[in-house]
Amino acid sequence: MCSLDQNRRQFLLGAGAAAAGLALTAVSSGLVPPASTQTQDTDSLQDASKNYVFVIDLNACDGCAKCTEACQAEMAVPPTSGGELEFEGKQPWIQVFKTDSGFIPVPCQNCQNAPCTKVCPVGATFYSDDHIVLIDQNRCIGCRYCIVACPYERRFFNWFDPPSTLDEQNTVYSPDYNVPHRKGVAEKCIWCRHRVAEGTVPACVDACRQAGMSALWFGDAAQGVVTNGQDVVSLSDLIKDRGAYKLNEELGTLPQVLYLPPKGESP
Amino acid sequence: MTEKRQDTQSIMALLKSHGARFYLFVGVLAAIVGWGLYAFYVEYVYGLGVTGDRLPVVWGLNVVNFVYFIAISMAGTIISGILRLSNADWRKPITRMAEAITVAALPIGALFPLLDLGRPERVLNLFLLARLQSPIAWDGIAIGTYIIASLIYFYLPLIPDLAACRDSLQAVSKLRRWLYTKLSLGWSGLAEQDKRLKGAIKIMAILVVPIAVSVHSVLSWVFSVTLRVEWHSTVFPIFFVMGAVYSGVATILIVMYAFRRFYHLELYLEVKHFLYLAYVFLAADLAMIYLTVSEYMTPSWGAETLDLQYLASITTGPYAAYFWFMIIGGFIIPAIVVSVPRARTIGLIVVAAVLANLGMWIERFLIIIPSLAVPQLSTPPGITYLPGLYTPSWVELSITFAGLAGFALLLVVLSRLVPIISLWEISEPEVSSAGPAMASAPVMSQAQETEGPKSP
Numbered sequence: 001m002c003s004l005d006q007n008r009r010q011f012l013l014g015a016g017a018a019a020a021g022l023a024l025t026a027v028s029s030g031l032v033p034p035a036s037t038q039t040q041d042t043d044s045l046q047d048a049s050k051n052y053v054f055v056i057d058l059n060a061c062d063g064c065a066k067c068t069e070a071c072q073a074e075m076a077v078p079p080t081s082g083g084e085l086e087f088e089g090k091q092p093w094i095q096v097f098k099t100d101s102g103f104i105p106v107p108c109q110n111c112q113n114a115p116c117t118k119v120c121p122v123g124a125t126f127y128s129d130d131h132i133v134l135i136d137q138n139r140c141i142g143c144r145y146c147i148v149a150c151p152y153e154r155r156f157f158n159w160f161d162p163p164s165t166l167d168e169q170n171t172v173y174s175p176d177y178n179v180p181h182r183k184g185v186a187e188k189c190i191w192c193r194h195r196v197a198e199g200t201v202p203a204c205v206d207a208c209r210q211a212g213m214s215a216l217w218f219g220d221a222a223q224g225v226v227t228n229g230q231d232v233v234s235l236s237d238l239i240k241d242r243g244a245y246k247l248n249e250e251l252g253t254l255p256q257v258l259y260l261p262p263k264g265e266s267p
Numbered sequence: 268m269t270e271k272r273q274d275t276q277s278i279m280a281l282l283k284s285h286g287a288r289f290y291l292f293v294g295v296l297a298a299i300v301g302w303g304l305y306a307f308y309v310e311y312v313y314g315l316g317v318t319g320d321r322l323p324v325v326w327g328l329n330v331v332n333f334v335y336f337i338a339i340s341m342a343g344t345i346i347s348g349i350l351r352l353s354n355a356d357w358r359k360p361i362t363r364m365a366e367a368i369t370v371a372a373l374p375i376g377a378l379f380p381l382l383d384l385g386r387p388e389r390v391l392n393l394f395l396l397a398r399l400q401s402p403i404a405w406d407g408i409a410i411g412t413y414i415i416a417s418l419i420y421f422y423l424p425l426i427p428d429l430a431a432c433r434d435s436l437q438a439v440s441k442l443r444r445w446l447y448t449k450l451s452l453g454w455s456g457l458a459e460q461d462k463r464l465k466g467a468i469k470i471m472a473i474l475v476v477p478i479a480v481s482v483h484s485v486l487s488w489v490f491s492v493t494l495r496v497e498w499h500s501t502v503f504p505i506f507f508v509m510g511a512v513y514s515g516v517a518t519i520l521i522v523m524y525a526f527r528r529f530y531h532l533e534l535y536l537e538v539k540h541f542l543y544l545a546y547v548f549l550a551a552d553l554a555m556i557y558l559t560v561s562e563y564m565t566p567s568w569g570a571e572t573l574d575l576q577y578l579a580s581i582t583t584g585p586y587a588a589y590f591w592f593m594i595i596g597g598f599i600i601p602a603i604v605v606s607v608p609r610a611r612t613i614g615l616i617v618v619a620a621v622l623a624n625l626g627m628w629i630e631r632f633l634i635i636i637p638s639l640a641v642p643q644l645s646t647p648p649g650i651t652y653l654p655g656l657y658t659p660s661w662v663e664l665s666i667t668f669a670g671l672a673g674f675a676l677l678l679v680v681l682s683r684l685v686p687i688i689s690l691w692e693i694s695e696p697e698v699s700s701a702g703p704a705m706a707s708a709p710v711m712s713q714a715q716e717t718e719g720p721k722s723p
Binding site for chain 1: 313314315316320321322323325326380383384385386389390392393396397398400401402403404407489492493494495639642643644646647648649650651652
């Protein structure tokens with residue numbers, strides 16, 4: 001009996017040591033700061049009452065994909081890696097698809113109940129203070145669960161180390177302007193948060209207006225106005241009698257992109 | 268029984284001298300594992316792009332193997348846990364092997380998702396920055412718990428045998444003697460020790476069953492909680508649990524056959540063990556057929572656009588060959604083999620088990636890849652969107668074979684470090700084994716006849 005008890009004591013000692021080790025890890029985990037956090041200066045400018053929306057007028061879209069080009073230039077979007085049929089060249093963060101009745105540009109839908117942020121195991125994808133879905137690519141581990149979860153297929157991945165210019169390499173990274181890009185992390189359209197924070201519209205909206213279509217409108221639904229980068233119009237006027245809809249709204253993802261169907265009355 | 272008790276020496280002999288064939292086998296396996304490590308190194312240096320994963324099929328063989336290996340770890344729980352709890356005495360020679368399969372399959376399975384990260388060097392983020400709302404975090408917790416529980420459950424029944432090793436293996440290395448001495452915790456076979464050990468084993472046997480069910484359910488939730496076509500289904504947890512039982516039992520049949528053949532364990536692993544396991548295997552197979560019908564019939568009847576695209580791609584599209592192999596080779600043929608008494612020979616049972624394992628691996632493939640390939644954007648009408656393609660690269664294939672080799676390597680090394688058959692358990696007098704043995708005695712004798720010429 002004596003030897004049994006002694007062994008139990010030793011066993012408990014060992015188990016205690018193991019538990020202490022685990023506890024230590026847990027404590028130290030609290031001491032480890034997140035790899036990078038949002039830049040505080042832009043945050044303080046943000047208003048939590050913002051409710052950014054895209055309005056995309058499918059009647060005006062002629063499928064020129066200038067929006068995609070402008071996006072790729074603005075965000076220094078990385079190339080795809082070959083083998084991705086739908087995405088030759090550079091990642092189309094805003095992608096223009098052909099449909100039966102014309103074209104449809106699809107940017108990140110910026111869901112307010114976003115499946116991508118729900119599944120992230122490390123909290124690398126998150127909402128900014130003004131409710132834009134961003135990615136902290138210093139934290140992302142590259143599990144690609146967010147890509148799997150996104151029902152709009154609006155997430156991309158850097159399979160290799162993306163090429164970058166010297167300028168890009170000298171850019172200070174922040175989730176608001178995720179340049180320089182790096183390998184093994186998820187990418188997405190972030191509604192040009194760096195521009196939106198300064199009060200301008202995303203690059204694609206400007207490009208669409210300059211190309212003469214003005215199919216893309218961006219604004220703050222809380223203030224009830226949207227703009228194509230030049231004209232400011234009332235959101236309710238723009239969507240009036242147009243039967244605006246959202247993509248796969250029945251999924252409950254609360255997408256923030258309003259589509260105006262092509263065959264309706266012009267605003 | 269007495270014959271067996273005297274013959275424990277032959278099992279002990281396996282631990283003493285290893286022979287050239289053993290080292291050759293271990294060397295080959297280690298070389299395959301080494302090649303897999305090199306493939307991972309290439310992936311680490313150049314990025315995940317060296318795998319066949321591409322948008323939209325961003326999960327490939329690594330995730331398939333993850334699910335596959337976690338599933339076969341069910342072997343230990345089913346054979347050892349459930350049969351121990353139901354006092355089925357015939358389980359005794361197989362429990363150690365079954366538990367060893369669990370212990371070997373779990374770390375291999377758990378490694379796959381870690382090898383599949385875009386930034387493997389940030390793996391610690393999974394723990395340090397864990398976000399409990401994510402199904403991946405649930406997975407980590409469930410699998411972590413399972414690994415610890417199954418290690419304890421492997422270890423407890425090992426204690427008396429470790430003591431036997433301590434007492435009878437004098438010629439082995441100092442380190443091993445030290446390990447046997449330390450790990451046997453001063454076991455001397457006292458009645459009190461025996462009582463406590465059995466109590467502890469019973470607690471663990473009860474615990475591992477719900478833990479295993481939770482692991483396979485959580486594993487399925489990783490898929491089913493998303494809005495993906497085919498995945499978003501409430502049948503998934505039970506589908507995964509049953510699939511794990513099926514592939515787990517199939518794996519133990521194969522492992523039993525290999526050990527019986529190469530270690531000449533015919534005295535312990537009798538025809539009846541293959542037969543009884545084959546019955547469990549048949550039950551799991553029929554359950555899988557039932558669940559598979561349910562899984563595919565439900566969406567095909569509702570006929571939603573994306574569901575139909577998925578079903579077309581697997582039944583008549585690019586994955587049709589795999590699908591029909593899974594249905595016919597993985598489910599139906601094994602069911603027939605095990606149902607027909609004349610076909611119930613050890614050889615054919617093992618063939619059925621191999622087919623079942625292939626079928627279950629393909630099933631994981633069919634769950635993951637074709638579903639990711641289906642375009643998710645189906646509105647507005649006529650939207651042009653190309654489906655995804657997936658071809659595994661040499662990197663993933665290498666890592667797959669390395670995983671298999673690693674699994675075999677762990678099993679072989681374990682079998683040379685500890686008795687691969689629970690010696691103290693088979694030496695105990697049988698208590699209540701009359702039930703199953705009597706019930707199937709006629710079948711048994713017939714199988715023995717047919718099996719006769721084939722046994723080595």
